[in-house]
Structure formats: structure tokens, C-alpha cells
Amino acid sequence: MCAFRSRQRPSRPVVRRESLLRLRSNGRRNRRNGVMEVRTACSSAPGLAEALEEVSLQLQGFAPTVLVVAFNTVFSGEQLVSGLEARFGCIIAGCSSCKGALCVVPDASSAYASHTNATLSLFAISDPQGHYGVGQHQLDPEDVQASAKSALDMALYASGRGYESPAVIWCMLPPGQEENIIAGFQSVVGETVPILGGSSADNDVSGKWQQVSTLTAGHDHIVVLVLYPSRPLGYAFSSGYKPGPQVMTVTGCDGRQLNTLDHTPAAAVYNRLTGHTIDGFLQGGNVLAASTLHPLGRKVGAGDHYHEYLLSHPHTVTAEGAMTLFSEVSLGDELVLMEGSRDSLIHRADRVLCNALDLLEEGARPKGVLMIYCAGCMLAIETDLTLMINELRRSHPHLPIMAMYTFGEQGCFLDGKSRHGNLMISALVFSA
Template identity: 40%
Template sequence: MQIQTYSSDQRETSLAADEVTRSIRDDENASLLVAYTNAHHNPAVIAASLAETKVPFLIASSCLGSLICNDVHAKADAGLSVLSITDEDGAFGVGSADCSEVSAFDAGASALESALKNAGRPFESPSLIWCALPPGEEEDILNGFTSVVGEQVPIFGGSAADNTVEGNWFICTQQHSGANCVAVAVMYPSSPLGLSYSSGYKPTNTEFIATKANNRHILELNGTAASVAYNEATNGLIKNQLSGGQILGLTSTVPLGRPVQLENGALNYLLCHPDQVCEDGGLNVFSKVTEGEELVLMEGSIASLTARAERVINNAIMLLPDDREPAGVLLIYCAGCRLTVGDEIHPMLESLQKTFGHLPICGTYTFGEQGRFLDGTNRHGNLMISAVVFSKW
């Protein structure tokens, strides 16, 4: 297996697409293209250009650009970046569907069935499902995926993002395009993968029970209005928004976490990001919360968030068989974390280049992250980081 990365900082979409496509054409035997782009670009232009390569692709917008790192470049804000997989002994397929035409569950199932068919292996479980999802109903889409292949196949990827949280994100394949598009790539690589899904946050001693909750709305924590309970636990962090308002930026370093116990007894935490105080005193969040569920107040810092990317990549490399050498990385980094760390993202990329200079890395900043902990369950979370490491043989 071979991994190549390409990028362009051309502001005009046609120029960026042409620059990248010209480079990809030299990679004659490519099996799959995964592209991430700043939301100001025109997805139709990029799709038309990538279609000229005759290689299956998926495209998704990323907050403030995308991430590219190799021995030449270390860019945190690339306008367009593409990871190319070449694996003549493997099989790859892309499928898509539109959530505005069918339910999120049905869109997930339909997109995955198309991807399996396009890979030429409709009755064989893939090694990995890689997805780009519209924000809002990710859990239902994941359930659609598992209705087709069961619970055992790892599902990794992220929700499309824009630069201003105004719904200007997009996802695109050869069949579908738009803000409500579900895109999925199935991978049957000829060499092993290393997978890691994690966060850069630590649990505090503050624990809650979601005593009243409905989908992505938490009405009460420990029997108290959720916004009041959260505000008290965070020493008045959202005191000026208790009558209602946006709190997305304020809560990025103190999200809520769901404890997930692994077989070895260790705990991982799936994060849940509060983004709004509602008129009823509840909190809107970016992932589903079940009534009666235990939640823990988490804490993070710029230092922990910038250090986490390297750790997650290392964790994924360590999960490769002992004799396998990494060939490249697909990285998911939450847009909320990206906005929180600000300009410190640039030293983070420099550190990645110093540590993994030989390794092509392509990443995106997402409004939701999908992945699997070591307990074997696929989940949708917020403020998470994940890495898929491909091996050379």
C-alpha cells in the first residue's frame, strides 16, 4: 500500500482543484481519494476535477481549512487537501445518499450498501468504514450503517464543518452533493490498519445524572435545571447566558463526558459539547443524551489538546502488528478544539512534522467525530480526535 497527500492554497476553487488534480494524475493506480476543503470552496468544481482521475472519491468541508503534514509541508489551514490510497491488492468503494430525501437511518444504510456494491464486495464485511456525515443526526446514520454490516466493523470519520457554524458545510461524491449528503467509503486494504479514538480531556470529580433529557437536549442535571447545575459546577462560566444564549466557545474546555469502561477496567470518556442555553433552562448539546445517563464534568487545556494529536497517532501506530511500517494517516480533529487552540495549531503541526516527517498525514476539523473505543463499540462524540494509520504491507 502507498499513501500520498496533495494540497493547494489557491483561493480560487478552479485553480486549487486543477493544481491538486494534476498531481493526482501522476498517481495512475490510485484506489481512493479522500478530500477535505475550506468551506468557501465550490464543491461542484472540486468534484468535477477529481472525477477526471476516474478514482472514487469523497469530499467534505472542514472548519478554517484542512490539515496536511509530510516531509515537505506542515499546514494547519490548507485550502484543499487530498489523501490518495494506492492498493492494487485491496478493494475500495464510495457510496452516498441524501438525508433530505429519506430518514437519516435509511440514508446511512443506502449509502453503505452503495459503497459495498461499488467496492465489488457486497457480501463481505470491510476492514473499515470511513464516513463524512451532515451534523445533526449522526447517531441515526451510524445505526443505519450497522443495520447493514452489524456492530463489528470499525466506523471512523467526522461531521462536515464550515467556518462560522452557519450551516455552510458540504459533502460531495460523484452521486450526491450538499449539506445533507452522507458519504461513506468502505475499505478492504491488503495490509493492516491501526485505529485510535480519544480525547484530550481529563475527568473532574464532578458527576451528574441526566435526570431529564430528550435526544440532544438536557433539561435537568441532578434534578436541577441543566444550565444552573453546569454553571455552578464551572464556577459561573455561563452566568451571563443563564436566560438563554450561545455558549459553544465558553464550554470547549469544560465539556461533559460519558464514562465508557473497557474490558481491562480502564475508563475512556466520550465527550458531549454544550452549545446553547435554552429558555427552559436546559442545555442543547451536539450528541444524544439518554435520561438517567451518568455524565462527568471534563477539563482540558490548549496544551493537552495540541499534545493529543501526536499521542493518538502514536497509539494507532502501536496497534499495528509488530513488523508493520506505517504508510500514512487520516486524522480527525474536532473543530471546537481547533477554534480553542487558535494559533497554537501551528506549533502542533510543526511538532507532528518533526515526529512523523516521513509519514503523510491528512486531516480535517469536524463538527462531530465518529470512532470506536477499544471496547469494540462505534460511537458519535464531540471534541474528539481520531487517527487511522495505514501500513505499507
């Protein structure tokens, strides 16, 4: 999807050599053996020891280059990484996912072990001809972009291919500073490298989210995986919403706080246009659930036959009538009131996956799909998640699929620009 370009070799991170080797894919030991393969494994066990045992049995005989991990935050990230590294000895990158993760595990007989809310899910990539590296850095709120740069520099150095731009950057972040983190990444590789991934989630927005890598686990770490795969990738980034007729202009804001729309308190405008959906919160309160089907959208790309929108999810109403969001807006932005439904959210995962498949190079055979699905969307259709996973299984009967439920989504639109948004869905397809 993205042509490699030469870049300055990254500086060596300040870590011990044996630690650096643990951040690097082990494919070069088997460089002449095998092609790209992907498998998924998952467990709904409530205890970590049992979950680790179950996923290990499912991947028995498979030697992954990389494990991308999604887990319920009731598990200890530190203990999880220790258990996975002892069993698989490969690089690890992942984060907690709201109430678990979606995972489809096809086997040779087309029988499925699938879960809509697995406590532990693994997306295992074996790519002996590829190069991968993981990096991490604790987020410094005083210099977010420097933290992001350090994490990416470590991943690029560990990959052994840091003098070239990666095909994709996959990131797992703490919520809250995603726009600045993306800017930090782009200060290293420029704006043409696709940045995908999600913001780690917990089960109740209490701040118990976790990020994990081969070397670390924490609540405020930037974890980044750089991919130089041996075969082409396909990716798509979209939402399950359509634009409504109402367009408003941001006339007062401060980062993620939307103060006024058309010179009127934002909450009052939003309440009127949505048919009084937040009547009970105009003096203040949490409106996450009430606003899920009516986010605010910004047009970010358009062609002759399509328009793309980046979404912002209203979070709270302040005592002054402002609204806090999970992504930033700017003065003068034109916002569209978006419209969604349970039905559109159920079917959108399959549509985004199909879009990513369509964007694979001709002749490439899909081997597995790594997805991000907004936790807010998941919670809105929680009782119908079985319908969503069954549609994925019917449409793609031989594809391993894993989807993380996140509190923020990073992705690349058709205009080639990577952005942070809310209530979004992304798919990254690996091929052979």
C-alpha cells in the same frame, strides 16, 4: 484490526451501470502492479482553479485508487468533484472542513509542504490489491436509518466485496443525526465493523457544510467509503480531556437537549461546577466557545488500567435553562465534567496518532495517516496550530498526514463499539 466475516450480498443500488463503475476503485486494472502507497497534497490558494492545479502538480505521476478530500466550504463541492475526477479518474469521498484542513506533505528530501488550514487537501491512496467502494444518499429526516442503509448498500455493492464485512467504514455526514446514521449502518453490517469519520463543517456554524462523492455534492448527503485494504490498518479514537471529580445524573432530557441534572436546570448546574463560565448566558445564548474546555463525558469503556469517555459539547442554553448538545444523552446517564487545556489539545493529536500506530499489526510499516480533529478543539487552539503540526512533523518525519476539522466525530473505542461524540480525535493508519 477487524476480521472479515461473511454477510449477505447487498442489493444492487438503483443507479446506472456507468455511474456504479465510477463509485468503484480502479485497482483491478492494475491488480498485479505495486503495493499500498499513500500521498498527501494540499493548497492554500483562495481560488478553486488554482488549488486544483497545485494539488495536481504535487500528485503528478501518482495513480490513486481513492481520494479522500477535505476543503474549505467557500469552494463549490460540485465543481471540486468535477475537477478532481477529470484529473485523476478515481473514486472520491470527502467533506468540507472548518476553515480548511491540516495537511503534511513529506517528500524524498524530508522537506515539507504543510498547512494548518489548507483550502484544499487530498489524502491519496494507491492500493492495487485492495477493494474500495463509495456510496451516498440524501438524508431523509423522516427515515434517517433507511438513508444510511441505502448509502452503505451502494458502497458495499460498488466495492465488489459486499458479501464480506469491510475492514473499516469511513463516513462523512451532515451534522445532527449521527447516532441514527450509525444505527442504520449497523443494521447492515452489525456492530463489530469499526465506523470512523466526521461530520462535515463550515466556517461559522451557518449550515454551509458540504459532503462530496464521485457522483454527488450537497449539504445533506450521507457519504460512506468502505475499505477492504490489502494491508492492515490501525486506528484510535480519543479526546484531549481528563475527567474531573464532579459526577451528575441526567434526570431530564430529550435527545440532544439536556434539561436537568440531579433535578436542577442543567445550565445552572454546569455554570456552578465550572466556576461561572457561562454566567452571561443563563437566560439563553450560544456557549460553544465558553464550554470547549469543559465538555460533559460519559464513561463508555474501562479496563484495569484505563477509562474511556465519550464527550458531549454544550451548544446553547435555552430560555428555560436547558442545554442543547451536539450528541445525545439518555435518562439516567452519569455525566462527568471533563477538564481540558490548550496544551492538552495541542499535544493530543500526536498522542492519538501514536496510539493508532501502536495498534498496527507487528511488522506493518505505516504509509499514511487520515485523522479527524474536532473543529471546536481547533478553534480553541487556533493561534497555536503551528505548534501542533510541527509536533506531528517532528514525531513522524516521513508520514503523509491529513486531518479534517469536523462538527462531530465517529470512532471505535477499545471495547469495539463505534459511537458518535464531540471534541474527539481519531486516527486511521494505512500500512504496507
